[in-house]
Amino acid sequence: MVHRRLVERADGGQPLVRESGELLRLQVAGTQVLAGGAALRAEVAMAAARLAYRGQTQAGVPLATEDGHRDLALDLAWRPLAPARWGEAWLVLHALQQRRQIASTDTARGLRETSALLLPGLRWRHGFEAADWRWAPSAEVRASLRHRLEVEFGGIFDTADLEGGRRREFVLGLEAAPLASPWRFGVEWTHAGQSASAAQALTRAGATVGTVRQPRIAIDDVTLRVGRSF
Numbered sequence: 117m118v119h120r121r122l123v124e125r126a127d128g129g130q131p132l133v134r135e136s137g138e139l140l141r142l143q144v145a146g147t148q149v150l151a152g153g154a155a156l157r158a159e160v161a162m163a164a165a166r167l168a169y170r171g172q173t174q175a176g177v178p179l180a181t182e183d184g185h186r187d188l189a190l191d192l193a194w195r196p197l198a199p200a201r202w203g204e205a206w207l208v209l210h211a212l213q214q215r216r217q218i219a220s221t222d223t224a225r226g227l228r229e230t231s232a233l234l235l236p237g238l239r240w241r242h243g244f245e246a247a248d249w250r251w252a253p254s255a256e257v258r259a260s261l262r263h264r265l266e267v268e269f270g271g272i273f274d275t276a277d278l279e280g281g282r283r284r285e286f287v288l289g290l291e292a293a294p295l296a297s298p299w300r301f302g303v304e305w306t307h308a309g310q311s312a313s314a315a316q317a318l319t320r321a322g323a324t325v326g327t328v329r330q331p332r333i334a335i336d337d338v339t340l341r342v343g344r345s346f
Contacts, residue, residue: 117140139163143341181220186215191210281311
């Protein structure tokens, strides 16, 4: 389960949109230990829900509606060295497709944003035993190498294909499992900060009618996780 808080801000810092709510998240992961203690790991995850949307239209009119969020994520990680006393170091490639479907209202047409990102990063993890449990704190930093953003305006304007703003993410986690039990429990906090995209021409039937850009965004996710090893 994920609690998400998303805020879009203007260049001056004032909030334009606030979204919040809970998403259901499902994840499958597997690790293959290699010779010498190195390892490979793959993680696949999906999250989806409808969040409360409080903001304004492009014309500045207040707008209250719902925003359907759907995340698809794939992580590929490589641990080049065996675990040491200080923990484990992983090289990570995080691929993410993030979709927001803002619902229409009686006064405003909805739109759909689809972001596709590649974020390489570094992960630290350290496992130890205490009080008949196995504990594993972790930290990860990553930054986008590629970000494409597609915006669909429900037929009012032509679909816009933008170069999305640079995203930086920071993750802190803690996992705990009873000794000799296949069950694991975890909590994780992720902060994503994304710069505004460059402005691009907004068109209708191929004719330019203005410009479009995505403002800067901050996303904070708090995840509670229950898992089982097989």
